[in-house]
Amino acid sequence: MADRRARRRPGLRSSGRHTAQAAAQTGSNPGNDSNSRRRTLGQRRLRVFPDPDNDTPRVMLKRVIQTQPQVSPLKPRISNHEGTEEASPELPSKRVSSMGELQLPDLAAEDTFVTVFHLNKKRKKVSISEFERAADKRLFQNQAQSTLDNTTLFRSLRMSVGSLMAPDTVEKRGLLRRPRNRKAIDMEAFEGGVEQNMLKSNAQNYLVDLQSASGIRTTMMTSDAEIVLNNTELFVQPQLNERSQNKLSALGPQLSHSKTPAQRSKISDAAQDTAGPEGLVSGVGTDEGRTQRHSENSGLDQEHIDRMAPVSPGTPANQREDQQDGSQQSNPVEQVSVHEEEVAGSVCRLSSSLSSRSSSKYLGSPVTLNYSSMSLREVVSQIIEDLEVSDSEEEMINTVNGVEQEKLFREAAEHGASAGYSEHLEKELAEEAELQITAAQDSRDKTDTAPSAGEGLAEGSDGPHVSPGAEHETAKGVGAGSLDRHSDALSSSEKSGMNPLEEDDEQDVLEDQAIMLDLDDPEEEPAEDESEHPESQEVSMKTPAFVRAAAHNPLLSAPQDEKPAAPKSLVQLLKPKQVPGRSGTSQRKPREPQIARSLIKEVFSYFVKMPVTREAFKIVEKCSEKYFKQLSSDLEAYTSHAGRKTVEMADVEMLMRRQGLVTDKMPLNVLIERHLPLEYRKLLIPVAVSGNKVIP
Amino acid sequence: MAAAGDGERLLLTQRLKAAVHYTVGCLCQEVEEDKDIGFSKQSIAAISEITFRQCETFARDLEMFARHAKRSTINTEDVKLLARRSSSLLKYITQKSDELASSNLEQKEKKKKKSSAAKGERTPGEKEAAVTENEDSNMS
Numbered sequence: 009m010a011d012r013r014a015r016r017r018p019g020l021r022s023s024g025r026h027t028a029q030a031a032a033q034t035g036s037n038p039g040n041d042s043n044s045r046r047r048t049l050g051q052r053r054l055r056v057f058p059d060p061d062n063d064t065p066r067v068m069l070k071r072v073i074q075t076q077p078q079v080s081p082l083k084p085r086i087s088n089h090e091g092t093e094e095a096s097p098e099l100p101s102k103r104v105s106s107m108g109e110l111q112l113p114d115l116a117a118e119d120t121f122v123t124v125f126h127l128n129k130k131r132k133k134v135s136i137s138e139f140e141r142a143a144d145k146r147l148f149q150n151q152a153q154s155t156l157d158n159t160t161l162f163r164s165l166r167m168s169v170g171s172l173m174a175p176d177t178v179e180k181r182g183l184l185r186r187p188r189n190r191k192a193i194d195m196e197a198f199e200g201g202v203e204q205n206m207l208k209s210n211a212q213n214y215l216v217d218l219q220s221a222s223g224i225r226t227t228m229m230t231s232d233a234e235i236v237l238n239n240t241e242l243f244v245q246p247q248l249n250e251r252s253q254n255k256l257s258a259l260g261p262q263l264s265h266s267k268t269p270a271q272r273s274k275i276s277d278a279a280q281d282t283a284g285p286e287g288l289v290s291g292v293g294t295d296e297g298r299t300q301r302h303s304e305n306s307g308l309d310q311e312h313i314d315r316m317a318p319v320s321p322g323t324p325a326n327q328r329e330d331q332q333d334g335s336q337q338s339n340p341v342e343q344v345s346v347h348e349e350e351v352a353g354s355v356c357r358l359s360s361s362l363s364s365r366s367s368s369k370y371l372g373s374p375v376t377l378n379y380s381s382m383s384l385r386e387v388v389s390q391i392i393e394d395l396e397v398s399d400s401e402e403e404m405i406n407t408v409n410g411v412e413q414e415k416l417f418r419e420a421a422e423h424g425a426s427a428g429y430s431e432h433l434e435k436e437l438a439e440e441a442e443l444q445i446t447a448a449q450d451s452r453d454k455t456d457t458a459p460s461a462g463e464g465l466a467e468g469s470d471g472p473h474v475s476p477g478a479e480h481e482t483a484k485g486v487g488a489g490s491l492d493r494h495s496d497a498l499s500s501s502e503k504s505g506m507n508p509l510e511e512d513d514e515q516d517v518l519e520d521q522a523i524m525l526d527l528d529d530p531e532e533e534p535a536e537d538e539s540e541h542p543e544s545q546e547v548s549m550k551t552p553a554f555v556r557a558a559a560h561n562p563l564l565s566a567p568q569d570e571k572p573a574a575p576k577s578l579v580q581l582l583k584p585k586q587v588p589g590r591s592g593t594s595q596r597k598p599r600e601p602q603i604a605r606s607l608i609k610e611v612f613s614y615f616v617k618m619p620v621t622r623e624a625f626k627i628v629e630k631c632s633e634k635y636f637k638q639l640s641s642d643l644e645a646y647t648s649h650a651g652r653k654t655v656e657m658a659d660v661e662m663l664m665r666r667q668g669l670v671t672d673k674m675p676l677n678v679l680i681e682r683h684l685p686l687e688y689r690k691l692l693i694p695v696a697v698s699g700n701k702v703i704p
Numbered sequence: 705m706a707a708a709g710d711g712e713r714l715l716l717t718q719r720l721k722a723a724v725h726y727t728v729g730c731l732c733q734e735v736e737e738d739k740d741i742g743f744s745k746q747s748i749a750a751i752s753e754i755t756f757r758q759c760e761t762f763a764r765d766l767e768m769f770a771r772h773a774k775r776s777t778i779n780t781e782d783v784k785l786l787a788r789r790s791s792s793l794l795k796y797i798t799q800k801s802d803e804l805a806s807s808n809l810e811q812k813e814k815k816k817k818k819s820s821a822a823k824g825e826r827t828p829g830e831k832e833a834a835v836t837e838n839e840d841s842n843m844s
Contacts, residue, residue: 642788649785650773662772666765 608632639663657692724759725752762786780804 063071608629613620620628646659664670669679680692696702728751732743769782780801787793 645785645788646772649769649781658772662768665768 603629603632603636605629642666721752721756724756725749728752728755 605625609620609625612625612628642663643655643659646662647653647655650656650659652659661670661676664676664679670676677693680689684692694702725748729748732748732751735741736743765786766778766782769785770776770778773779773782784794784797784801787797
């Protein structure tokens with residue numbers, strides 16, 4: 009034990025196990041001055057061991073161990089701690105001194121179990137941080153349990169224990185900190201935070217959140233989609249403004265990314281926020297914003313990526329905030345305007361109307377700022393025409409979809425609107441268009457809450473022939489868009505092209521929702537869709553989560569069309585956001601899950617060992633996205649080539665062989681052994697263990 | 705025996721390479737006349753070497769694809785899978801394969817009227833032709 013302790017202590021030079029030695033060791037560990045300092049507390053130490061002040065924690069611990077019947081768990085821990093402590097010698101000393109202080113968090117004590125440890129009463133000489141205090145509390149408890157006979161020993165033990173405790177403390181710290189931080193922020197951004205939460209919660213919670221978040225919002229949401237369609241004056245939402253301000257700062261970046269979906273909502277927000285300037289801006293900006301958005305969206309994968317990430321938090325937040333935040337409106341407005349320009353005006357309007365609708369619903373005001381009396385139908389028709397043409401068309405479709413959805417929603421389509429919707433879209437559009445739509449839908453779906461789902465259903469009714477794939481798409485999109493949560497039948501429809509894998513997911517999701525339409529369609533068509541749209545499949549593959557979520561939401565919401573207006577409006581709000589986003593960003597962001605940009609940055613920077621510019625990162629991100637898309641498409645081709653629907657290891661191996669990673673000289677197993685951690689390796693390569701067992 | 709086999713193999717390889725080189729040279733000559741540009745010997749040799757190696761890779765991949773599909777015969781599907789990367793090539797190959805399939809069917813029907821044996825012979829021949837076409841397209 010002493011050895012362990014000695015090991016623990018970095019400064020441990022002597023490996024004596026005896027107390028005497030310990031004493032000697034203490035003297036021989038001048039290096040642990042810090043410890044000794046800490047030891048000053050060590051009144052406890054004095055009791056058992058001489059020279060408490062100069063004793064190193066290790067020494068003290070040794071003494072404790074030797075003299076006291078140590079709890080076995082401690083010992084092993086101690087060794088662990090020692091190991092960890094060695095890493096950070098100072099930490100243990102610190103701990104000793106201030107039992108409460110758990111430096112261990114840094115050590116990441118492996119032992120999480122906190123045994124009854126006699127912690128020094130003096131735990132913290134100085135509670136440096138809150139978590140320390142918390143740790144101290146815990147320590148106190150432990151201390152109370154045991155008498156600190158050998159404070160030093162215990163302390164040393166505690167140190168080891170501290171490491172154990174550290175994990176707790178760490179957790180605590182984390183817990184403590186978070187709320188603390190929030191408190192500080194909540195003061196101002198409370199509303200914003202509420203809004204964000206509401207957005208995040210999706211349709212499920214939107215009702216609740218709305219109410220809780222702001223009465224204004226709920227009231228605003230009462231408006232129907234129709235209202236949304238109409239150009240609505242900016243709602244003056246004082247609260248919104250406040251929130252928007254708060255959110256603005258937070259959402260700023262998000263908004264830019266998720267603007268497309270948010271834009272719509274923003275537009276609506278802008279409309280709602282009649283705050284004079286805001287409202288006006290929004291009105292104007294919507295058009296501008298849309299175009300901007302469109303350009304932005306279409307332009308950058310980043311946006312998608314950004315959007316993806318912030319989408320869920322952002323879009324919901326944006327949606328909410330946009331609606332409420334005038335400041336945000338400006339951003340979305342711009343985006344919206346931009347978007348509009350790019351996309352057929354109808355599309356933009358549609359999207360904006362959709363977004364506004366959702367937002368308006370959210371806010372309760374028909375935000376279609378720019379949709380000057382454009383009926384959804386008109387817009388949709390226009391959009392449909394343009395669909396074939398370009399991405400914008402796709403976006404339009406999305407918007408159209410959104411619009412259609414909205415319309416359908418009202419009509420209470422039979423399908424998960426997304427399914428019919430997507431089907432409809434698919435028919436109209438080429439594969440690509442479909443993909444995009446699905447993407448948009450996904451995004452939309454995600455953002456849209458249940459109401460959108462209902463809409464999707466409505467659309468489904470429109471497009472009875474809509475391939476189930478569409479449903480899948482939507483479902484898939486939803487799944488992918490798990491970010492936002494449920495709601496988007498559209499997304500599921502988008503996902504129609506999803507791979508069989510996704511199909512399963514969709515099916516599951518759909519089933520869960522118990523929406524027959526969705527279930528039937530996606531099941532039937534997933535196969536079709538997949539073959540038809542390998543691309544979409546890829547997309548869908550990427551966004552299985554979204555799709556599922558979307559499928560869930562829309563399905564659920566579909567039947568609940570009539571359900572509370574708030575959810576509807578919320579969904580609509582979300583949808584509009586998505587719609588605009590769809591045209592550009594929403595397509596990408598909604599459903600396609602993207603690899604975290606931070607991850608790419610980190611990995612790339614690590615390997616390149618040089619500073620990298622932002623532009624370079626963008627390119628790298630695009631490249632990796634393309635690469636993974638191609639990869640998944642290859643995998644899918646291989647799988648279908650073998651007449652299967654599930655990707656197997658043989659397919660992956662073939663892919664690697666094609667890539668040149670696996671050759672005749674380098675079999676797969678060698679690669680596995682070389683690069684994978686043991687856990688994964690165990691799964692892949694049969695391992696024989698005692699007892700005639702072979703794993704896996 | 706092994707050595708002889710290797711020697712034979714080597715000889716065969718050389719002959720094949722020579723054949724490829726000759727074909728590449730002819731093609732380059734045509735391109736020269738077309739575009740009014742010159743081809744150096746080294747470039748032709750490089751092209752032929754590349755082509756040969758790529759053919760090896762193709763063959764290996766094709767065999768892998770066939771085995772992946774649990775077949776022992778290389779199919780047009782395998783070839784299409786191989787050419788999937790290049791969209792234009794894939795389109796071309798698909799076209800050709802469709803034509804071949806349709807002509808095969810026609811021939812089959814004719815054969816059916818006459819005799820089934822004749823049909824069987826024709827099909828593999830067509831398939832080979834398709835493969836050759838593919839290779840040509842690949843090379844070009």
